[in-house]
Amino acid sequence: MVDIPEHLLLRSAEARAKALGISVEQALAEMKGETEPTVVAKDPEIKVIDETPAPAAETPEAETPEAETPAPAAEKPAPAAETPAAETPAAETPAPEAEKPAPEAEKPAPAAEKTAPAASKTDTPEEVDFAPEVKVTQRLLTVVKAKPIQKPVAEPVDKVNTWPHLMLPEFVSLMAMTAFLILLSAILQAPLLEEANPNVTPNPAKAPWYFLGLQELLSYWDPQIAGVMIPLVLGVVLWMAFPYIDRNPETHPSKRKFAIMFYTFFLAGAGVLTIIGVLFRGPGWNWTYPWIDGIWFDDLLDWIHFE
Amino acid sequence: MQKLSLRDKIKEARISAADSFRGGKLMSSIFRPGSPFRKGYVDSPRNRSYVVMNNVLYHLHPVKVKRHGVRLSYTLCLGGLSFFLFIVLTITGIWLMFYFRPTELAYVDIQNLQTSIAFGSLVRNMHRWGAHLMVLVVFLHMSRVFYHGAYKAPREFNWVIGVILLLLTLLLSFTGYLLPWDQLAIWAVTVGGNMAGYTPVIGAQAKFGLFAGLEATTATLLRFYVLHVLFLPFIIVIFMAVHFWRVRKDGGISGPL
Numbered sequence: 001m002v003d004i005p006e007h008l009l010l011r012s013a014e015a016r017a018k019a020l021g022i023s024v025e026q027a028l029a030e031m032k033g034e035t036e037p038t039v040v041a042k043d044p045e046i047k048v049i050d051e052t053p054a055p056a057a058e059t060p061e062a063e064t065p066e067a068e069t070p071a072p073a074a075e076k077p078a079p080a081a082e083t084p085a086a087e088t089p090a091a092e093t094p095a096p097e098a099e100k101p102a103p104e105a106e107k108p109a110p111a112a113e114k115t116a117p118a119a120s121k122t123d124t125p126e127e128v129d130f131a132p133e134v135k136v137t138q139r140l141l142t143v144v145k146a147k148p149i150q151k152p153v154a155e156p157v158d159k160v161n162t163w164p165h166l167m168l169p170e171f172v173s174l175m176a177m178t179a180f181l182i183l184l185s186a187i188l189q190a191p192l193l194e195e196a197n198p199n200v201t202p203n204p205a206k207a208p209w210y211f212l213g214l215q216e217l218l219s220y221w222d223p224q225i226a227g228v229m230i231p232l233v234l235g236v237v238l239w240m241a242f243p244y245i246d247r248n249p250e251t252h253p254s255k256r257k258f259a260i261m262f263y264t265f266f267l268a269g270a271g272v273l274t275i276i277g278v279l280f281r282g283p284g285w286n287w288t289y290p291w292i293d294g295i296w297f298d299d300l301l302d303w304i305h306f307e
Numbered sequence: 308m309q310k311l312s313l314r315d316k317i318k319e320a321r322i323s324a325a326d327s328f329r330g331g332k333l334m335s336s337i338f339r340p341g342s343p344f345r346k347g348y349v350d351s352p353r354n355r356s357y358v359v360m361n362n363v364l365y366h367l368h369p370v371k372v373k374r375h376g377v378r379l380s381y382t383l384c385l386g387g388l389s390f391f392l393f394i395v396l397t398i399t400g401i402w403l404m405f406y407f408r409p410t411e412l413a414y415v416d417i418q419n420l421q422t423s424i425a426f427g428s429l430v431r432n433m434h435r436w437g438a439h440l441m442v443l444v445v446f447l448h449m450s451r452v453f454y455h456g457a458y459k460a461p462r463e464f465n466w467v468i469g470v471i472l473l474l475l476t477l478l479l480s481f482t483g484y485l486l487p488w489d490q491l492a493i494w495a496v497t498v499g500g501n502m503a504g505y506t507p508v509i510g511a512q513a514k515f516g517l518f519a520g521l522e523a524t525t526a527t528l529l530r531f532y533v534l535h536v537l538f539l540p541f542i543i544v545i546f547m548a549v550h551f552w553r554v555r556k557d558g559g560i561s562g563p564l
């Protein structure tokens with residue numbers, strides 16, 4: 001057998017002495033096989049008794065203790081347990097005590113007989129020895145729940161590989177968009193009016209469509225308000241600060257009705273103003289009906305003529 | 308072994324030639340391990356990771372993304388399309404620069420482009436409609452972000468960068484509007500520049516700076532040209548880089564709702 005370092009032996013002897021209530025020297029002696037092991041019955045081991053209705057005491061095969069060398073039983077209890085119970089009384093003893101297999105499992109049957117004297121030899125408290133064949137050498141101190149030691153900070157997220165699950169749709173939308181743009185450009189001619197002439201003011205002079213909502217506002221209000229304050233203050237500063245103003249952490253639409261309403265009104269307002277600016281404004285920025293008076297919107301010159 | 312027909316022999320030779328090309332030194336020097344263009348690529352989870360990891364796209368995309376984020380119905384690919392449109396506009400724009408001078412000749416150049424240069428009209432149309440489309444798509448992207456509440460913590464600052472990107476997109480479109488130097492261009496820009504003139508306190512200076520003078524002239528044209536082809540694209544690329552980087556650093560796409 002492998003030599004166990006002295007300090008380890010001492011440590012386990014201390015643990016054994018504490019568990020059994022015996023002195024350290026005696027525990028050491030027992031472990032070295034110099035004295036008979038102390039046997040104490042403890043109720044936690046009842047389970048073991050249930051499984052083996054005291055075979056050790058009854059089996060006639062008690063004469064074959066040497067066949068069951070203690071070492072294998074201690075090292076790998078599983079195979080030992082598989083062999084027929086009759087031949088392996090040792091397997092049923094609380095074998096997994098690697099430190100002192102020799103004395104403990106050596107002679108199971110005699111041990112059962114000698115329990116009483118062994119117990120009286122030591123100064124263990126008076127306990128009725130219900131199951132003498134069970135040698136308690138350790139106790140259950142606590143039950144540790146099967147939880148990871150490290151606490152996960154973030155829950156795992158359901159993820160997929162970027163290739164191909166994201167890159168393929170991206171590629172397809174890129175292709176679709178390019179095809180759409182080429183088609184559009186083949187059908188719709190971009191406008192080119194007469195050469196720029198600062199002396200001839202067209203009537204009406206319209207801004208690009210994305211500014212036409214503003215130009216429309218400009219026709220109602222003072223230009224300082226409509227042309228500068230609204231786009232700069234509302235459009236840029238407030239809009240940039242928006243995430244810092246809206247402190248509601250919810251993202252579900254049902255929990256941010258005000259924000260949704262706010263943006264939808266903004267969208268609708270901007271949309272209506274832009275459509276008015278594009279379709280319903282003619283010479284002198286007067287109201288015109290596209291189906292009666294025609295459209296003044298040169299960006300779509302080709303399309304208008306095509307009509 | 309059966310005798311091969313000539314056709315099979317050619318086919319076999321072609322396959323083995325393609326194989327040895329794909330496995331050769333040239334291809335392996337161009338494509339890093341794991342690339343589907345290399346020999347022996349098999350579709351495995353490991354290789355799927357390598358496709359991204361050993362690729363310049365790793366700067367844009369992580370190896371894995373949230374499952375709900377790749378559903379087309381979530382982002383509608385609007386941010387991606389804004390970026391694609393920007394790339395299309397860069398390519399067509401560079402092409403247009405070969406034929407364009409930002410001087411009194413600008414108008415003539417555009418006319419010539421449309422009438423005497425192969426695909427001139429098509430490329431000009433693509434650049435112009437693409438620009439309009441980009442304004443629209445960026446706007447839709449912003450609306451998508453808003454309705455998802457995707458600007459909320461920790462993404463507040465990416466929204467701020469987004470607003471800057473929207474402004475830059477509008478400015479790019481607006482400066483480009485003047486370049487054809489026709490009546491539409493000059494008067495639309497005049498309307499816009501006059502609006503800047505209403506700025507309190509510094510109105511006159513703002514207008515003068517924009518027009519490079521008191522009204523839209525060829526000096527304005529040069530100014531807008533430089534802004535349009537150099538300065539603004541330079542700035543917007545920087546902000547886009549920060550924008551994409553923040554999308555990843557803020558934990559990828561937001562949601563699910």
Ligand code: HEM
Nearest residue numbers: 382386387389390449457458465466469470472473560561
């Ligand atoms: C040139 C313009 C822009 C480009 C190229 C761009 C590109 C992108 C891309 C590719 C994404 C990834 C997710 C997606 O596709 O939706 C994204 C996300 C985002 N963008 Fe933009 N964007 C632009 C303008 C804007 C604007 C105008 C805003 C808002 C004012 C904005 C705010 C955001 C925010 C907050 C996210 C994170 C969304 C999320 O996590 O769900 N972006 N952007």
